[in-house]
Amino acid sequence: MSQRKKLYEGKAKILYQGPEPGTIIQHFKDDATAFNAQKHEVIEGKGVLNNRISEHIFIQLDNLGIPTHFIKALNMREQLVQEVDVIPIEVVVRNFAAGSLVKRLGLEEGTHLPRTLVEYYYKDDELGDPMISEDHITTFGWATPQEIEEISGLALRINDFMCGMFSAVGIRLVDFKLEFGRVWEEEAMRIVLADEISPDNCRLWDVKTGDKLDKDRFRQDLGGLLNAYQEVAARLGLITRESQGGTSGPVLIKN
Structure with missing residues (x-):
């Protein structure tokens, strides 16, 4: 072989x-x-x-x-x-306050956000994946305004589906990370979802107990x-x- x-x-x-x-x-x-x-x-x-x-x-x-x-x-x-040609942006979709959002803004963990929040982070481990704005993305040519609009729209559609899917089995989708890339088909280019969606890059809480069913169990030494x-x-x-x-x-x- x-x-x-x-x-x-x-x-x-x-x-x-x-x-x-x-x-x-x-x-x-x-x-x-x-x-x-x-x-x-x-x-x-x-x-x-x-x-x-x-x-x-x-x-x-x-x-x-x-x-x-x-x-x-x-x-x-x-x-x-x-x-795919990976776009070097991590897209974080938040429905409830957790993780870095709690630390940055002093919110209570679990606070239901007034509306779904979409954030962008520059994908670079050496820099610690810093948070960036749409202006950063367009200024440095990581994506065009049209691509950002398409990515944001896809992220919200994915969030709508996943909230329903997890809610149906008693799980609250707190937040999650997405990555996107470009593929070319003949002369046309399109944006596609890449990487993975799993408990490694989602925060998932039991609706009734609040138990964490994601990688925060490892981050916070909760075990299990x-x-x-x-x-x-x-x-x-x-x-x-x-x-x-x-x-x-x-x-x-x-x-």
């Missing part, structure tokens, strides 16, 4: 050259990181859960007509995706990260309840 060509390794994923031109294999690792990788741990099974949850959400978004880089699932840890991710997957119907808490890993339910 020929060895695959590694294109990039990040904190939570490895990207390999795909089988066809313009494709990439996205491999989900078990690594958990926080504070720009200053805190790190390997949690067995985390990558499998993130892969399955992200696959499920991307398929639902595709069905809604939201363009994504997702092509198909390959196995328990990997997806085949389109190669894998159980929390399994709970999210189980509520979405992606793993069986019997598999939770077992030693053999989650049992996936395929679409």
Whole structure:
């Protein structure tokens, strides 16, 4: 078997050259990181859960007509995706106050925001992913005003869908991070959703108890990260309840 060509390794994923031109294999690792990788741990099974949850959400978004880089699932840890020209902007969508918003503005955690807030951060680990404005984005040529408008519109549509999806299973979508890229089809260019959507880049709280079901369990030393991710997957119907808490890993339910 020929060895695959590694294109990039990040904190939570490895990207390999795909089988066809313009494709990439996205491999989900078990690594958990926080504070720009200053805190790190390997949690067995985390990558499998993130892969399955992200696959499920991307398929639902595709069905809604939201363009994504997702092509198909390959196995328990990997997806085949389109190669995209990544826009170096992290888009954070907030419905409730949490994380850096609480620290910056002195808000009480969990405060319901008057309206959905969309923020932009420059994607650069060495700089700590600083918050930026639309003027920064256009001044430095990271995206055009038209692209920003399209990205913001897509982010709000994704938020509307995900709020409903999670609310239906008793989970509050507090905030989440998105990444977008450009793909060219003949002479046309379009913006597509890239990266992943999983408990690694969403804040998810149980509606009744307020329990955190996301990576804040790792950031805040709450413990039980894998159980929390399994709970999210189980509520979405992606793993069986019997598999939770077992030693053999989650049992996936395929679409």
